[in-house]
Amino acid sequence: MQFFKIATLSDLAPGRAKAFEVNGKTIAVFNVDGQFYAIDDACPHRGASLAASIAKNGKVFCSWHLFDFDLKTGACGAIPDFPVQTYELKVEGTEIFVLC
Numbered sequence: 001m002q003f004f005k006i007a008t009l010s011d012l013a014p015g016r017a018k019a020f021e022v023n024g025k026t027i028a029v030f031n032v033d034g035q036f037y038a039i040d041d042a043c044p045h046r047g048a049s050l051a052a053s054i055a056k057n058g059k060v061f062c063s064w065h066l067f068d069f070d071l072k073t074g075a076c077g078a079i080p081d082f083p084v085q086t087y088e089l090k091v092e093g094t095e096i097f098v099l100c
């Protein structure tokens with residue numbers, strides 16, 4: 001694994017999320033009040049885009065069936081056996097990198 005540049009700070013205003021293609025994966029990055037989180041974009045249930053879903057109170061709620069995923073740990077509150085993959089992020093200057 002290595003860090004890949006995935007975006008710049010201007011790509012993701014606070015409260016926004018976006019999916020990025022990196023190293024063969026589609027990763028959803030969320031900006032929650034200036035704190036960034038990265039998880040697999042595809043919901044582990046049926047594959048809905050989590051970047052296109054609603055993030056609130058540190059969780060993202062899948063837009064298809066409303067399973068909730070903790071943005072920090074990936075844990076699924078609705079069904080514990082359905083965690084989503086999380087990724088380590090780092091910000092250097094104005095650039096966001098993800099470890100994958």
Ligand code: FES
Nearest residue numbers: 043045046062065
């Ligand atoms: S596809 Fe996400 S909860 Fe069903």
